[in-house]
Amino acid sequence: MKARYWAVAALAGAWGVSVACTNTRDVAGSFVEPDSGPTSTFTTPDAAPADDDAGLVQYCTATSCQAPFTTCPGSHFLCDVNLMTDPNNCGACGIACPQDSSALGASFSCNAGKCVMTCTSHDALDCNGILDDACETKLGTNDNCNGCGETCPDPAKPCVWDPLANSGTCGCKDASQTRCSNACVDVKTSDNNCGGCGTRCNPAGDGGAPPSNAYFGCLESECGHAKCKANFGDCDGDRENGCEADLFSTTSCGGCGIVCDPGQRCVADVYGRPTCMCPAGKTFCKNKCVDVATDPFNCGGCDVNCTDPSTARHSSGFCSYGSCVFACAPGWGDCNANPKDGCETNFDSDPNNCGGCGNTCDVLAGQPCLGGRCAVEPCGPGGPTK
Incomplete structure (x- = not known):
């Protein structure tokens, strides 16, 4: 055997x-x-031996x-070196993928032995397939409105880029709006495009004093109408006291009659709009609500960053129960138990x-x-x- x-x-x-x-x-x-050998078995005398291997x-x-x-x-x-994934030796030794280019909105990696580029900017794409110039095509133009070769042939409906939606459309989505300076506005109410593009209203009106927290602006395509200043509202309908409501208050948060729940504050969201924040269990940090028990950028408190690149090499940080915890990156380990050099061993x-x-x-x-x-x-x- x-x-x-x-x-x-x-x-x-x-x-x-x-x-x-x-x-x-x-x-x-x-x-x-190794096996010590097969256990005893009973066979008939004329049975053929089995080939165990x-x-x-x-x-x-x-x-x-x-x-x-x-x-x-x-x-x-x-x-x-893994020639399928190493960006410095992609497909063969010495063939390096281009360096990441933040200026051109691109990052590079080695995938299946070939350099692959990913565009990181919402308004740029690689339309010519050349890595050297990265994501060379700017979206939001009549030739490439919302993608490579997506044109806007109608001069009456040129491309308009919406930075909030990160998308472009030929002409304005809302038929009641007009394109002015590459933005869609309502000329009936736009103080800078009142009745037509470029017509600006004088906030002082004809010299008379505006009501409290108000100015003179555009209404029904006509300047000179009293309007509330940003983040103020006329919630009681009394023109004598002007725009008396602070839209950053918990009783009128972003609009008349919007009341925040107990324990919430009325603060600006990421777009600067008054919003009731934060729900129970969340903390307000830099215009957003976070869970400080798990948020890696606000771990245990605002601005406590577990992902700081200056931390130990070959490791990543995450937040667990309000404390930063560091874990070795895949394929790496800490064999010398020295936190100063991080995960120094290549598994x-x-x-x-x-x-x-x-x-x-x-x-x-x-x-x-x-x-x-x-x-x-x-x-x-x-x-x-x-």
Whole structure:
């Protein structure tokens, strides 16, 4: 009977265990003892012997790189470059993807051995397919209104870009509005485009004093009408006291009769609009409500940032119960227990810490660590099969 240093054929597609044809070792570094032999069974004298090894494949220590891993100039370990994902060696050693370009609104990554660009700006796209000029096409124009080649051929309906919706349309969405200076406005009420584009109203009117918290502006396409200043309202209908309601109050938050719930405040949202904030369990931080128990940018209090890039390398921070907690990035670990250098150990490539601290490959034989596992290959009774 042959010694049992075999792996089931169904598991033979990758590197599952590391062996040197004398014993087996799993990727966690623990040894797997060989079988001591089969247990006793009863057979008839004329029964044919069964082939216990049928369908099994033996694996031995591999000492060469296996695709897509390779060793490139500057490598720290044998076979530590994955040509499918490494942005500095994308598809082949030395082929680097372009650097991220915030000015051109693009970021770059290596995907399946090819450099891939992602546009990061809402109003720009890559329409010519050339990486060097990144996201070269500005949206919001008549030639590329809301996408590459989406034109606005009608001169009466030019492209209008909505910065809040991050989208463009040919002409104004609302038929009652008019396009003025690349914005859609209602000329019946617009103080800067009263009755037509460019007609500005004099807030002082004809020299008479406006009511309290009011000015003279556009109404029904005509200047000189008393209007409430921003964030004030005439909620009692009395023209004598003008616009008496503060729309940042909890009793008129953003409009007459809008009352905030007990414990809430009336504050500006991210667009500067008066809004009742915050619901129970949330804290108001920089114009928004957050849960300081879990928010990584406001952990335990406003402006406590767990994601500060100056923190330890190869780690990411998150917020747990109001405290910043740091976790190693995938493929990295903290094996020296020194918080100053963060997660310093490369679990994907370090043969002395392959997949985990202290998990050692056969370094003397030159066995590489590939993607966090000690490399093995199918072999015959006499050694690796070539």
